[in-house]
Amino acid sequence: MTTKKLDTKxxxxxxxxxxxxVNHSKSEIFHIGEQxxxxxxxLSEELKDIKVKVKHVxxxxxxxxIHMRFARKRLSEVSSHFKSYSEDEIxxxxxxxxxxxxxxxxxxxxxxxxxxxxxxxxxxxLGLTETIERAEHLVGxxxxxxxxxxxxxxxxxxxxxxxxxxxxxxxxxxxxQEEERRKLSREIHDGPAQMLANVMLxxxxxxxxxxxxxxxxxxxxxxxxxxxxxxxxxxxxxxxxDLRPMALDDLGxxxxxxxxxxxxxxxxxxxxxxxxxxxxxKRIPTKFETALFRMIQEAVQNALxxxxxxxxxxKLEITxxxxxxxxKDNGKGFDIREKKDNSFGLIxxxxxxxxxEGHLTIDSSIGNGTIIMIxxxxxx
Numbered sequence: 069m070t071t072k073k074l075d076t077k078x079x080x081x082x083x084x085x086x087x088x089x090v091n092h093s094k095s096e097i098f099h100i101g102e103q104x105x106x107x108x109x110x111l112s113e114e115l116k117d118i119k120v121k122v123k124h125v126x127x128x129x130x131x132x133x134i135h136m137r138f139a140r141k142r143l144s145e146v147s148s149h150f151k152s153y154s155e156d157e158i159x160x161x162x163x164x165x166x167x168x169x170x171x172x173x174x175x176x177x178x179x180x181x182x183x184x185x186x187x188x189x190x191x192x193x194l195g196l197t198e199t200i201e202r203a204e205h206l207v208g209x210x211x212x213x214x215x216x217x218x219x220x221x222x223x224x225x226x227x228x229x230x231x232x233x234x235x236x237x238x239x240x241x242x243x244x245q246e247e248e249r250r251k252l253s254r255e256i257h258d259g260p261a262q263m264l265a266n267v268m269l270x271x272x273x274x275x276x277x278x279x280x281x282x283x284x285x286x287x288x289x290x291x292x293x294x295x296x297x298x299x300x301x302x303x304x305x306x307x308x309x310d311l312r313p314m315a316l317d318d319l320g321x322x323x324x325x326x327x328x329x330x331x332x333x334x335x336x337x338x339x340x341x342x343x344x345x346x347x348x349x350k351r352i353p354t355k356f357e358t359a360l361f362r363m364i365q366e367a368v369q370n371a372l373x374x375x376x377x378x379x380x381x382x383k384l385e386i387t388x389x390x391x392x393x394x395x396k397d398n399g400k401g402f403d404i405r406e407k408k409d410n411s412f413g414l415i416x417x418x419x420x421x422x423x424x425e426g427h428l429t430i431d432s433s434i435g436n437g438t439i440i441m442i443x444x445x446x447x448x
Contacts, residue, residue, distance in 0.1 A: 087214065094210040101203030108196040115189045119275065122182045126279060129175040136172055139165040186275075194268050201264075204304065205256060263300035267293060321357040322349065322384070325364065329382060336372055340379045347386035352446060359420045360384075360391060360444070366417055367395040367440045375399020375438060386446075393442040401432045417442075 139161075146153050146161040153161075270293050278286035316324045322345055333341040351357070364382060371377040377399030385392040414430070417440075421428040426444035 090210055090214055094207055097203050097206045101200055104196050104199045108193060111189050111193055118182055118186045122186060123278060125175055125179045125182060129179060132168060132172045132175060136168045139168050197264050263296055267296050316357060316361055320351045321361060339377060342381050344383045359424055360393060363417050363420055363442055364393060364395060371397035371399055389446060391444045391446060395440045398437045401434050401436050401438050403434055404430055404432050
């Protein structure tokens with residue numbers, strides 16, 4: 069059996085076309101996202117105005133309802149003592165009751181129209197939110213793909229001796245992309261998507277709270293709603309940051325890690341995260357910085373989400389020949405002998421370490437936390 073070698077120049081041309089196509093797709097998706105964002109802002113302003121009008125109509129309707137009760141009472145008195153009132157008084161009582169009834173009917177109809185419009189706007193805003201999030205998610209994923217196409221795949225293409233090796237590495241990249249997609253999908257579903265769904269539910273209750281409990285409780289609900297929106301916005305920004313922190317290219321691994329861990333600790337206020345660095349401040353090759361950052365990021369996120377740790381310690385040491393990373397947490401741990409089908413994070417970490425010709429060890433048991441140690445040799 070023989071392996072047919074492919075023309076590497078032809079592969080480079082195909083790669084150029086892929087990069088061009090992906091860039092165009094990214095621009096289109098970004099344009100869709102921006103259009104949706106503009107429409108969202110416009111509809112949000114209209115929704116605010118509608119809610120004010122709804123409240124005004126409800127208040128006026130309630131006032132008319134009170135007048136209507138008085139008019140009916142007056143009409144009942146006139147009807148009961150018909151002979152005691154003049155014809156003009158009787159006519160006046162009937163006309164006032166009828167006029168108030170008609171005016172109240174108009175207000176109720178107007179209230180229904182405003183409520184229907186409000187509900188329609190809220191549904192459209194929910195749909196636009198999903199569109200914006202999907203667009204941002206796709207743009208982020210496309211950026212990851214472009215990064216692979218423009219850097220990793222090109223660099224490896226120059227080193228691979230034949231097409232077979234290049235194909236195998238390409239498959240690994242595709243698998244890594246799919247894992248990143250699954251991870252981001254889970255994070256968006258469990259984070260911003262759930263929060264925004266709760267925001268929509270809470271927003272529907274605010275009008276009811278204003279009517280039934282008054283302004284004080286209503287404004288309290290609005291305050292809580294703002295907190296939920298801020299949390300959702302933070303989650304979206306964190307996910308965008310996770311895709312590719314700009315500081316990693318500009319400042320290097322150490323400052324980026326400090327900032328990242330500090331931000332994560334601030335958001336997870338009930339968890340203490342400490343960072344210890346040993347060694348010089350020299351930069352190491354970009355591929356090492358990127359891989360080490362991703363592995364530390366994955367280990368910390370696992371400790372927060374799955375282990376529910378209250379204390380996480382990250383130690384990084386750079387020597388002349390190696391980089392050593394230790395991530396230790398006091399979470400609930402797990403049985404390392406038990407194989408899990410969905411343990412994509414650990415699989416990704418192992419693959420990154422193998423590509424760097426390093427070594428990964430995991431020490432964990434149920435109830436005793438987890439220690440992850442990464443050793444990677446540095447190229448001369």
